[in-house]
Amino acid sequence: MAQKTSPEQPLPIRTVLQMVAGWIGKLGTIWVEGQITELTARGGTVFMTLRDPVANVSARVTCPRGVYEAAVPRPADGARVVMHVKPDFWVNRGSFAFTALEIRPVGVGELLARLERLRQVLAAEGLFAADRKRRLPFLPGTIGLICGRDSAAERDVLENARRRWPAVRFRVEEVAVQGPYAVSEVSDALSRLDADREVEVIVIARGGGSLEDLLPFSDEALVRAVAACRTPVVSAIGHEQDSPLLDLVADVRASTPTDAAKKVVPDVGEQLTLVRQLRDRGRRTVRGWLDRELAWLSSVRSRPSLADPVREIERQAEHVEQLRDRARRCLGGSLDRAEDSLEHLRARLVALSPAATLERGYAIVQRPGGEVVRKAAEVAEGEELTVRLPDDRISVRVTQGAG
Known part of the structure; x- marks a missing residue:
């Protein structure tokens, strides 16, 4: 068509529409599904619109009354149907529509x-x-x-x-x-x-x-x-x-x-009841906690240490004094025993001391180096010796050795 027409040689609209109608007439028949809307009947023809239930797309359908009434159950406005249709193009009005050859309502089981x-x-x-x-x-x-x-x-x-x-x-x-x-x-x-x-x-x-x-x-x-x-x-x-x-x-x-x-x-009533219950529960919980704390506080306050704190201090002071007296007695006894032991030791030392022997009239003869002379045979004539007395000492010379 584009090759055979020009602004100088246009085709009449009737020719174009006839060509469109011929092309659509070659499409043959086809089964389609949709939803019936705008159902009307005039004379021996039923007019309806077949709408796609998913997309906003629809097409006009004409149906002979016999074909429409042959469908069992007879479809009503809003029914889902399957149609055997033939596309037609009306040249006089330049409009497109389907002609229904058979209508089958979609059953519940299939839906x-x-x-x-x-x-x-x-x-x-x-x-x-x-x-x-x-x-x-x-x-x-x-x-x-x-x-x-x-x-x-x-x-x-x-x-x-x-x-x-x-x-x-x-x-x-x-x-x-x-x-x-x-x-x-x-x-x-x-x-x-x-x-x-x-x-x-x-x-x-x-x-x-x-x-x-x-x-x-x-x-x-x-x-x-x-x-x-x-x-x-x-x-x-x-x-x-x-x-x-x-x-x-x-x-x-x-x-x-x-x-x-x-x-x-x-529910406002249920919520108010719930709030009241929660509030009462909170009060019971706080009251129970306060009661336990007050009981604990009363128990603590009733203890002697808190009921009469001065008495506890006095008791501890008495205990300290007792310990102090006991310590003094123990220390005095220990000192007395130590003094007695010291006296005993001193008496023994005095008794065993060479000084005590010297007090009885004895003397100790020593060489100049401090060595004690125990036997006369140990000294020689002319040897100088020291004689230790209780209060003093004297030096002597041996004039005659042991014979």
């Missing part, structure tokens, strides 16, 4: 199988891991609530939360919680609340319903959006037996919207 495969994929990526879940704040300043418009879930959360803590604040985002627009509206509301720094926790709440009604809360796009949030998310979808994939990726799962209010907001 469950698809959800299980998706659950396994997300679990393998770690989106459901316990270590990535965050703790809820004890008392959030502002709670973000995503719920249906004028829904019972909204009333349950608001009334129970305010009953537990009257000062709690909410930022409510009312969205579609089922149908073809649920995923996009919930995701947008989640993004707005997560961007608000005042919101400290987000609650996604919805009442019970069928598997198809709760299907948006198992959508992969919504699950990944919740996993990417910086704000802790509480899932309160359906009843206890309902378990969409949102419950697995959320930081906290609540069995019902009422249970979500209990998990997010503390």
Whole structure:
């Protein structure tokens, strides 16, 4: 086409559209899956929009009424279906649409199988891991609530939360919680609340319903959006037996919207009771400690050393005096015994002393060197000797030796 046209030789628009229609007509038929929205019937034709449940993509579909009514069960607005379609291009309007040749509603068993495969994929990526879940704040300043418009879930959360803590604040985002627009509206509301720094926790709440009604809360796009949030998310979808994939990726799962209010907001009455119990426990602990310390102090004060400290000093003084007297007696006795022993020794020395012998009239003859002469034969004539007397000594010369 580009080689055969120019500004001077353009092709008519009808020719271009006919060429596009011919090219699209060669595509043949194909099986597609999606979610039905905007379902209307006019005459013998049913018009609908087939929407991709994950991406914001849709296409128009026309269906003969006989083909539509042949589907069992007959699909309604929001139903998940598989269609055998043929792409068509309407030249007169320049629009594209699919023509449905067969419609097959997606059964519950097949939906469950698809959800299980998706659950396994997300679990393998770690989106459901316990270590990535965050703790809820004890008392959030502002709670973000995503719920249906004028829904019972909204009333349950608001009334129970305010009953537990009257000062709690909410930022409510009312969205579609089922149908073809649920995923996009919930995701947008989640993004707005997560961007608000005042919101400290987000609650996604919805009442019970069928598997198809709760299907948006198992959508992969919504699950990944919740996993990417910086704000802790509480899932309160359906009843206890309902378990969409949102419950697995959320930081906290609540069995019902009422249970979500209990998990997010503390009960002021319970907290006051807890404070009172802790206060009483603290008082008992302090009182017990004081009683033990006072008993110990009384016991210490009742001891003699503290009851009459002067008496203890006097007792110790008496003990010192006794020890001093005992020491004096011991020392006096020791000195007396030593004096007696000394007298005895002195008497013995006097008795054994040569001086005592000299006092009796004896004398000691010594040579000049001090040697005592014991025998007369030991001296020679003319030898000078010293005679020691008791009071003095005299020198003598031997005139005659021993004969």
